[in-house]
Amino acid sequence: MPSEITPPPTSELQDSKTPESQDSKTGVTTRLYILALVLVLGFSSIWLLPKAGEIKLSMLQRNLPGRFDAMYGKKKEVTGDELKILAKDTEFERVEYFDLNNRLRPSVEVSVVFSGKDINNSIHRPERCLKSQGWNFTKQRKIIIKDALADGGDLPMREIVCDQTITRDGKSLKIRRVQYYTFFGHRVITEDHYGRTLQDMKDRLFKGYDQQWAYATFSMPVTQVYAEQGLIKPEAAFTLEQSEKMLEEFIRKLAPLVIDKKKE
DSSP, X not given: OOOOOOOOOHHHHHHHHHHHHHHHHHHHHHHHHHXXXXXXXXXXXXXXXXXXXXXXXXXXXXXXXXXXXXXXXXXXXXXXXXXXXXXXXXEEEEEEEEETXXXXXXXXXXXXXXXXXXXXXXXXXXXXXXXXXXXXXXXXXXXXXXXXXXXXXXXXXXEEEEEEEEEETTEEEEEEEEEEEEXXXXXXXXXXXXXXXXXXXXIIIIIXXXXXXXXXXXEEEOTHHHHHTTSXXXXXXXXXXXXXXXXXXXXXXXXXXXXXXXXX
């Protein structure tokens, strides 16, 4: 018959549990202190945010020029649908430019959206808007237009080339556009939507101000597509590469006239 097992004295059981209990209590207390510290810092950061109404204007000027170099600009009306989906204090500027020295050259459309106080409902990713309009993207990339600014600085932009098939007079018509876009803040220019959001947060916390952003797009048709469908003469057709070059030249001439990086 197995011998009876004698339990250890009660004092030994208590001693064996004491270190673990103390470690557990210490760990809980430490976590509570850390949580309290995080909450204090979080609520304290509210005081770093700018007061309502302290908004720095975008470095991009409000009005686009009616004429510069050999380009003549014609203002275009912003449609009602665009006005409905954006905040009421959102401002717009849209001009179509024609080259007076070369009538065959495609026109360039410049469209600018100036954010209001509710920036989340004033500016959004252009990719979302274009896709909802039925455009199919065939090319996307980041580009840098060298020496485009008045101070010799470079201009970061994002390119989108997109196609769409529409119906006109009962016939299907393929169209293609090349578009460059970027965002102009008070002191920073970025082609990245999420980079713009991050910059906005940094300026609010560390510089103490909110800012207006201008979302600017520069676009033109790729007319080679029209020539391939027999819609225009071959001499009026420009390839994608030629269109990209013309668009970059246009931006390089316009940018110094409308960007003021010293604006207060």
